[in-house]
Every structure is written in C-alpha cells, then in structure tokens.
Amino acid sequence: MGAMRESQEFQRIRSLVDAVDAPSACEVVLGPGDDAAIVRLDGSEALVLSSDLSVEDVHFRREWTTWESIGFRAIAAALSDLAAMAARPIGVLLSVAVPPEVDAETMDEMARGMGACLRRHGASLLGGDLSRSPGPVMIDVTVIGAAANPVERTGACPGDDLWVTGRLGGAASAAAAWSEGRQPDPDARRAFERPCPRTGEARCLRELADIHAMIDLSDGLAADAEQMAAASGVRLILESEQIPLHRSLENWAQPEVALAIAAGGGEDYELLVALGPGTADAAARKLAREFNVEFTRVGRVAEGAGVKWVGADGEIVDPPASGFDHFAGEA
Numbered sequence: 001m002g003a004m005r006e007s008q009e010f011q012r013i014r015s016l017v018d019a020v021d022a023p024s025a026c027e028v029v030l031g032p033g034d035d036a037a038i039v040r041l042d043g044s045e046a047l048v049l050s051s052d053l054s055v056e057d058v059h060f061r062r063e064w065t066t067w068e069s070i071g072f073r074a075i076a077a078a079l080s081d082l083a084a085m086a087a088r089p090i091g092v093l094l095s096v097a098v099p100p101e102v103d104a105e106t107m108d109e110m111a112r113g114m115g116a117c118l119r120r121h122g123a124s125l126l127g128g129d130l131s132r133s134p135g136p137v138m139i140d141v142t143v144i145g146a147a148a149n150p151v152e153r154t155g156a157c158p159g160d161d162l163w164v165t166g167r168l169g170g171a172a173s174a175a176a177a178w179s180e181g182r183q184p185d186p187d188a189r190r191a192f193e194r195p196c197p198r199t200g201e202a203r204c205l206r207e208l209a210d211i212h213a214m215i216d217l218s219d220g221l222a223a224d225a226e227q228m229a230a231a232s233g234v235r236l237i238l239e240s241e242q243i244p245l246h247r248s249l250e251n252w253a254q255p256e257v258a259l260a261i262a263a264g265g266g267e268d269y270e271l272l273v274a275l276g277p278g279t280a281d282a283a284a285r286k287l288a289r290e291f292n293v294e295f296t297r298v299g300r301v302a303e304g305a306g307v308k309w310v311g312a313d314g315e316i317v318d319p320p321a322s323g324f325d326h327f328a329g330e331a
Helices: 008-020 067-083 104-120 170-179 186-193 199-208 221-232 255-264 281-291
Strands: 028-030 046-055 088-098 124-132 138-147 161-165 211-216 235-239 271-275 295-302 306-310
Touching: 008 104, 008 124, 046 067, 067 088, 067 104, 067 138, 067 186, 067 199, 067 211, 088 104, 088 199, 104 124, 161 235, 170 186, 170 255, 199 211, 199 271, 199 281, 211 221, 221 235, 221 255, 221 271, 221 306, 281 295
Parallel strands: 088 124, 235 306
Antiparallel strands: 046 138, 088 138, 161 271, 161 295, 211 271, 235 295
C-alpha cells in the first residue's frame, strides 16, 4: 500500500507551525500536533487564560497594512491581557478562518508576524485550528500564562494614584489617517503595526510597586478607566493635562482633538495602574532604564463611582472621548 498523502489542510497547518518558529518553554510538555497541549506548573503559580478575537474590517483592514503586521497585532492584543494581570506568558492556542483568496503564501506571511511577536515575549505556539471561511478573515488567540499573584482590576482604593505606561493614541492616529485616505505618521504606523504588550513591564511593576489594580488599554483610556472604576467600586479622577500623548499627536493644531484620540482611540495596549501613593518611583526608574518606557501619573482614585475628568486647575471638564464599544448604538 502506498504512503498516505497529507491533506492540504494538514500541509497548511504544518506550514503555519514551521513559519511561526516560536520557542518551546520548559513548562510545555506537549505542543502542536495532538488534540490539546499539556502545560505543567508547580504549586506556586496559577494559570492565567484569556482569548482575543481579531476580525477583518473591525480590528484591521488588509489594504492598510501587511499580513505580517496583521499576524503580529493579533498575538500582541491577546498577550496584553496577560500583561494586565502581571502574568508570565507561556503560550497561545490559535484559530484562524480564511476565505479562498487568502492563499498558503499569504498565511505564511501572517504566521511570520505571529512568530515574531511570540519570540519577543518568550511564548510558545501550543496548537489551534484552521478553517475555510466565506469571509472575512478571523483570528482567535487564546493565551496561557502563569502568575503567583495575578493582578485584577478590582482592587483600586481611594487615595491610590493612577499611572499609565507609554504614550496614548498612536494606533488610533494611524487608523484615522488611513480612514481619511492619508498616509499616517511613521511613528503612528509603527504603533499600529507593532504594538508592544507590556508583559515584562507589568511584572516589574508587580515586583517594585504597590499595585492594587491594573487593566490594559485596548478600548481606550476613557472606556477602560470606566471598567476599572466599576470593578473596584470607586471613582477614578483623570487629569486631562497629564495624559501622555503619542508623539504623532503632540503638535496638533486642535489639542482637544488630539486628546480625544489619545483617550478614546483604543488599541494602545498600554497599562492603566492603580498604585499605593508614593510607591511608583523605583518602578518608573526601572521601566525607563530597562524597557525604555515612560510611566506617567494621570490621576487618582476617590470614593464614589464612575470616571471624572478634571482640567489644569482641578475644574471638572467634559470627558474628551467615550472609548471604543463594539455594540455602541444597540438598545
């Protein structure tokens, strides 16, 4: 009897795994190729799991960027959920659905971007699924991490200071430019195509600062601050003049528009952190020294509910933006 011929689907899966070329962490007992992955942990850590879905024409457009960048962004968005809990990445499970015009070469390009992001954060490809779709392209990433004491968004306390990593609004600035038929600022384009989930930075903060709550800024500072406030049962007071704008927004003729993009655009994948007062200095120095990342105080936590924005003199101002909502407008 002749040798069994490998199906086109399995050929593609094998090609994807080879193109990702991600490292295998020591905890990974069994990676891609079986029905499930096996990850062994000792008793001192908890598994941290999350999933993130990237849908064409919602999260990305193929005419804006390369397939390599699309793959990179899909992995980065999912890893950012681990960063929000100060978890150490272990690996991802990846499910992809593509229409007929997305050929094997295109998928390999997308996989190379995925692999680049996984290698940067020391995570493994554990397995997944591949399906034909009538369209659009959909990429679902399940992330698996570990942490001894995962940080939640529920612990912000009155008196805490609010800090953010990095600068905000770069990805949204690029998306706005493309939507208007313009080429974005190069720095903004890089922010969109190569977001950096703060996995290492979050663990540094966990080690050096008194973290009470943390959330990643995927839907924008305005929306994600509301999520932290609701989860913690407190009021977050944000100082509009302190919001660190991405460099592509710094010299805009309409600063209020720049602030709205920074506060509401989303997909920054930075971190909003509630810290015990006076505990940020050592962490801020290490973030600057080892990660080249800014750490900026943007407000404080008070008793009450919701989010209040204040201006330079402490006066209450209108929220600059509402943040991204997939189902805005529905009853």
